[in-house]
Amino acid sequence: MTKARGSSAGGSLRIVAGSLRGSRLAVPDRPGLRPTPDRVRETLFNWLAPVITGARCLDLYAGTGALGIEALSRGAGECVFVERDRELCRLLQDNLARLKVSTARVITDDAFAFLGAPAATPFDLVFLDPPFDAGLWNEAALRLERGGWLSDAAWIYVEATPQAGFAAPPAWSLHREGRAGLVHYALYRRSPADPLS
Structure with a gap:
């Protein structure tokens, strides 16, 4: 996804495992x-291995699409990629076509505009990795939660900086987390609301 910290030297990255293992983006x-x-x-x-097969995924701030394509490579059922940068969307579509991935859809749109539309089928897995300088984590999480975009056990x-101040919605519980350099990453599990509350 697009971030404000530093810049990429360009080139390529590889898909780590699965049916597309070793493919370059x-x-x-x-x-x-x-x-x-x-x-x-x-x-x-590795954390997602028990639940990735057949999952319906949303790569909300897609950038290169590395997260969503990795999910598809490892058996996810489908992935919707949302990215507002038209050039990145074209590149993502080219990569998907070259890799012969047919279970993906690329949407050129702002993430909040996308989340403002009525949710159709909820997603089982969402990648929330917005630009580091925009402070979008909390609002995006609330819109995902309130808009019906998440399945009951999504x-x-x-992915954020440690200083981002991310506050997960009450229905999300932390499953695993880690840190790599200046990046903090975490996996949450959504629990459906108590129908009696």
Whole structure:
């Protein structure tokens, strides 16, 4: 996803495991673009291994689409990629076509505008990795929760800086977390609200 910390040198990144293992995704040389590192993706998907098969995924701030494509490579049923940058969307569509991935949809839109539309089918797994300088984590999490975008037992991956002050909605419980350099990453599990409360 696009971040404001540093810049990518461009080039490519690799899919770590699954049916697309070793495939390369083009990464443009653009200020602020910092895809999730291989090591972090490997850790995350090891955590998700028991639940990834058949999951319906949302890569909300897609950037290169590395998280969503990694999910599809490891058996996710489908993935919707949302990215407002048109150039990144074109590159993502090109990568998906080259990899012959047919269970994906790329939407060129602002994340909040996307979340403002009526939710159709809820997602089982959401990647929440917005630009580091925009402070979008808490509002995006609330919109996901309140808008009906999450299945009753959805998993939500959040990537942020330790200083971001992310506050998960009450229905989310922390499952696992880690740190890589200046990045804090965490996996949450959503619990359905108590019908008696």
